Amino acid sequence: MTQWILFAAETAEGGLFDIDATLPLMAIQFLILAAILNALFYKPLGKAIDERAGYVQGQLKSAKEQKEKSLALAQQYEQELKEVRKQSQEIIANAQAEAQKIVSEQTQQAQQEVIAERQKASEQIEAERNQAMSALEQQVQALSKQILEKVLGREFAK
Template sequence: MTWLLLAETSVPEGGLFDLDATLPLMAVQVVVLTFLLNALFFRPVGKVVEDRESLIVTSRADAKQKLAQVERLEADLAEQLKGARQAVQSIIADAEKEVDVLYRQALAQAEAEANRVKEESRRGIEAESESARAQLKDKVSQLSATIIDRLLAA
């Protein structure tokens, strides 16, 4: 109970809040400290954050632009590759046709040469056959004449 009396007597007359010059002084100190902290710490840190954010935004925009450019180039290269494949297939088809034509020409030429050699051989055989027949005919005539001469002589 004595403590309660002492607590009541030690409180000055203004009550719980005393509205003397300390409250405005504290308010001024808080405002000055806020301006100082803002000027010395928060503004430079905010500037660094904004600079980084703008760097990130520009880097992202550049990356998107480069990605779009890469995709365009990739599409162009795919189209060129498709065209090149079609050109190669066309060249291969033309080469196959040319090889087929050359093969047929070579085959026809070989057949013509074989027919020519066969015909020459046939003619040669016929000529030799005719020559052999003529010789045999002469010999037969000679033998016939000899036989007839011997028969008539006997």
């Protein structure tokens, strides 16, 4: 049977693989078609893809730079915020100390005024007591004199 197949292959024309001038012609046509497709479609498409890749890379680089700048600014602002908070706490502490000092001074002044008023009142009371005592002494002397006059008579009272 294999002999029959070989015999049929030898006698048949236009077999599956005829090697004649069509094979190089087909290869040349394929190469020309590949060159035309490359020139018309693949190069512009490749150029567009390359441009797009360059654009994307540029945007990524720009985004990274902006991210670094924003992180640096955020860090700077955090540092400034810490300094401002520290300064504000110092200002608040100074204001509280100043207010405490003013309160202490006013309290001390009020205490001194109270002491002065108390001293003045004490002096006034003492003066009034002395006045009352001298008035009482005069009245006692007058009453003693009257008592002596009534008891002993007017003659011994003088």
